[in-house]
Amino acid sequence: MIHMMTVLTGLGNYVVRVMMALSVLLNVLLGGQSNQTFSARNHGWQRMNLPNLVFLIDAVLGKDHCLKSWVYWKVRRL
Numbered sequence: 001m002i003h004m005m006t007v008l009t010g011l012g013n014y015v016v017r018v019m020m021a022l023s024v025l026l027n028v029l030l031g032g033q034s035n036q037t038f039s040a041r042n043h044g045w046q047r048m049n050l051p052n053l054v055f056l057i058d059a060v061l062g063k064d065h066c067l068k069s070w071v072y073w074k075v076r077r078l
Helices: 002-029 038-047 054-061 065-077
Strands: none
Touching: 002 038, 038 054, 038 065, 054 065
16 A cells, blocks of 8 residues: 555656646747746746736646746746
8 A cells, every 4th residue: 555655656746747847848939948937937927017827827726836936946046
């Protein structure tokens, strides 16, 4: 039973990493900065009063997802 939980946790972590990589790829293909997720980019747009999809992304992925993504991206860049 414990082995199965370890496998499921590892699989979950893998899926999250793949989704983040796809988000970064989408962002870069659309002209965004390297290693920035699409969510972080949208929060940056919101901060600059530009059209963005923050409301939609946050509705799907959770409250303040874009803000947390942007903060994580800014901290990692330092």
